[in-house]
Amino acid sequence: MNTHRNEHRVVVTGLGAVTPLGVGAEETWEAVTAGRSGIRALPDEYADHTVRIGGLIDDARVDALLGHTERRRLSRSSQYGVLAGREAVSAAGLKPGEPWPIDLDRFVILSASGYGPTEILHEGTRALDTRGPRAVSPYLSIFGATDAVSSYLSVEWGTRGANQGVSAACASGTVGLGEGMRLIRHGYADAVLVIGSEDAVTPQDMASTANMRALASTFNDQPHRASRPFDRGRSGFVMSAGAAAILLESEESARTRGADYSAVLTGYGVTSDAHHATAPHPEGLGARRAMAQALADAGVEADAVDYINAHGTSTRYNDESELAAIDHVLGEHARRVPISSTKSMTGHMIGAAGVVEAMFCVQAMRDGTVPPTINLDDPEFPGFDLVPHHARAVDVSTALSNSFGFGGHNASVVLERAA
Template identity: 50%
Template sequence: MAERHGRRVVITGWGVVSPVGLTADETWDALVAGRSGIGNVTVIDASDLPTDLAGEVKGFEPKKYLNHKQVRRMDPYAQYAFAAASEAVGTAKLEITDDNAHRVGALIGSGYGPMQSLGEHVVVLGAKGPRAVSPFAPVTGAIDSAAGEISLAFGVTGPTRALSSACASGTDAIGEAARWVRYGVVDAVIAGGAENILTRVDMAGSGNAKALSTRTDAPTEACRPFDEDRDGFVMASGSGIVVMESAEHALARGATILAEVAGYAATSDAHHWTAPHPEGRGARAAMRGALEDACLTPEDVGYINAHGTSTVFNDQSELDSIRAVFGEHAERVPISSTKSMTGHMIGAAGAVEAIVGAMAINRGLVPPTVNCHKPIDRAVNFVAHEAQAHDVDVVMSNSFGFGGHNAVVVLRRWQG
């Protein structure tokens, strides 16, 4: 981050498991092509649920990344995190040895954690009794299981923790882990978010709360952020993980620097469990705080990856907040929501979207908001339907979650 605050923090590796791809590159290619990963759910029986729309991870084979014992004791959310972390560490070419392991940490965010496994353990207990409950249940059902498995597999002996702040979890994990690097707690950290909430309980609850899209006749068109006809978000699963290091550490080992984590801020609305603050108080403070942390102005931002969930209140509130913070620049900067293609990965969303932002800096393209046929504000560039070429040096990625959690990260092109 900014030098006056301490050490500069850079991204040297990334990994993604998403409804549109099983790697960062696959995900990026699908997004810039405008391909949706949303469809009718297949992993659960949704015949009696309010909606059967979901962004499922497709074609994922746990045994490609994990041995038999690991698969048995890991919920899918942790499996996704492990796969993304493996890609991130490989991309970064980070070697963790006995000599440096204590200077490496892991921080994995999740809104809900191992919901599938918890549900399965409860069913087994009720149907077969206590003796039938797996001895792995305390591990499989723990929200820190992803961080723990990553620590065990890669030999990370610095701080390893879980973080949960609903839909802001992935962004918060990256931001808080960046602070570990900034202030010298570690030299490198594996951080991000993971989620697998495609369970009957989660889909029933969110559906009954009237938060989900019911456009079941056209799944790929269901998620339509910033469109006048939006009717709710689409639940999804996945993971996004980055490797972050101090600039000195990365340069000393000859690592390729992909982007700088320039600023981060987190706030709370203290208003309502599910509705955003009517004046966007927390969202605006988080955006302003992240820019201040980065020593940047709104005019410096070249792309905003919006939270953009496709819910009536969130989209309008976020847009109002962007206008309040960015002024006239809100009509010049491209703003898109990749949730229009992935669905809402909850705790993984912010991490995946931060990676997408960093890739936009490196690739010179901004991914689109698909299904934005009737934009709620025609003066704003929502990058409707098709990717756009933009020379982007600074990206803002927004995450605003249930419970009033707000987290914003600002990424910048690396300039040594």
Template identity: 50%
Template sequence: MSAEYRAHRRRVVVTGCGVISPVGLNAADFWQSLLAGRSGVAPIESFDATELPTRIAGEIRGFDPERFMPKRVHRRIDPFARYALAAAIEAVEAAKLTIDDELAPRAGVLIGSGYGASQTQTHVSLTLEHKGHRAVGPFTAAASAIDNAAGEVALRFGIMGSSGAISTACASGTSSVGEAMRWIQHGYADVVLAGGADASVTGSDIASACSARALSRRNDEPEKASRPFDNERSGFVMAEGAGMLVLEEAERAMRRGAPILAELIGYGASSDAHHPTAPHPEGLGAELAIKGALTDAGIDPSTVDYVNAHGTSTKLNDRTESLAIRKVLGEHATRIPISSTKSMTGHMIGAAGSVELIACIHAIRDGVVPPTINCDDPEDTGLDYVPHRPREHRVEVAMSNSFGFAGHNAVALVRSWRP
């Protein structure tokens, strides 16, 4: 990509963030929990997990949907859509954004999810089996679709531009933010609400992940189960939630005096084309996505100050991600902090990438990077995984990695705002 082409693209900034997570039900509480090294992993309470090999997860606790939406709305939509809508409301309020009749056709919504409305789908299947077709509600088709969260957000704010969903497994949140950035860069929209959401702590989703032997079974010490890059890691921890960002064309944001948090400068995506669940053993797809993001941004690898790693706490993912980071960043990789906030939140699947990008934005703002808790014995001793405690560190450019099942890879780059 030529410098001339990049110079003609519109700049994209982040003006608001919203988070629903196992460690905080808003962006501020989420960030403070990360800095405190607080784990959101605990025994499952939302259903009876007694018979499952894994009985722990990062559940959303204390969430009151009626703070964000009328009962008639939250009763007809899946929890993943409730979380997305709540996070979008927080982001819009933080951005001080009003979507009026003039802006509505130039505003969009793009929300990623790995599992979509899995709770609704399970409920409908059981209802059909036990009560018959007459008991299936009229909103089922809409509520059980993966695009439902985007539709509800568009409906709430009167957004009339492009809206939809992206599903790239665990990379869904980052894919949505990256593609939404391109909508604005290329002039198809001026404002986009983008991010990811999932509510995959269900019996069927936990059972299937257990069958794949992907989940940690450290049920007796749930807060220590998610341990990215540590030699004693034994699998990831399922979690749920949502992360939403207000993306805005930079000149428009400046004209209205919006609170500009950071600038999105690069996005790279790739496919491993290797295996349904396992990453490429040499990290080739991850390497391509990281290189793609750097090329898209037009920056040298040496300018990256912090990496928020995908860091799932699985043997293969952590090993190949470290390898890919080393390949692309070279010796610079050994001089910068690299941390996985999944050590605290668990793996929020489709929400993970957008929530972790929000963590990067906070790191830029505060000059501090969050830790990787439970990283007692790192597999790669040459990389700095920021074990146990946060660290003051000046961050101008941050990279957020997301790598998913089926070989989906997405990487986003954010930079401190420079008018």
């Protein structure tokens, strides 16, 4: 039973994205439903790396949308987050430079990231080592933090609710959405902008993660084939940069200002495996609990789920344990419900992954289309409907989105079509 029926419903009023598939939420969605891959060969500076592919952003297009100071001071991950956040509020009908019909004391911004804006920290270290202390940027301490995006946009827009960073490895974005939902549900905020941003496609981060043997290393000559969740030929995940943003509002706030919304965020579950620094629990116990909590929180029965956007990283441990967890939580329905991994196209955007994948759930409900799992040429789990190769028309009224991460982080959210 949903125990929150007398509290505030949380609706989605705006979406924004900067991804390897496009600059903009709708451009990204069009590419995903077309089954296009955003994975490319990396520049020459990665020539001596074992992994030389990743999901890159069209930075020329990003630069064209930013001011000179933003291009100079903000790290790439923050630039992506700022643009995604601006798109989400604009899509929600909030115009910068004009008064907003929302109480700015009750407008919260959460900035989610797993690795954080590491590029600016790397630059600071190089400057210190090669040119000395006076060469280190005075902005490093501000724009090198996890909350760089939220604090920057709070100043830009004059929002006076909390602005803060959220970090839970690959589950960061979904944790941000869940905590934002709770703030609105329980009356602490009228609106929460959740922005997940990441740029871990850097030489240091790529080397570290490759040395962990977590990255796909067998498709350097065929980047578009490298991310292959649930396929027997998978060899690891593909690191990607980018950002996504979702504006959450109380239904009262959205209705008062006449905002459009098509989806409601109704459930959230978050757990820890307490098992291993990098490997998921082999039986997916923490993932089970996160999904079960999210469904119970939403008051949704397992057989009511119409679509699951899987974490689906394309690593052997994750794919197997996640499907085992889904099988346990959904029972017989697990073999009927469409399950896809959009990381097969976007790659793994780490802290931004949970937000962009929840965005895909909103768009799937809106358009009656579920995105595919591409590169699924030799399925290892044929008993599940993993939507191979092509998008499919499906009437989605309830969707479940999963995010699991290093450190044992597990988070799931339930989204429902607005009645």
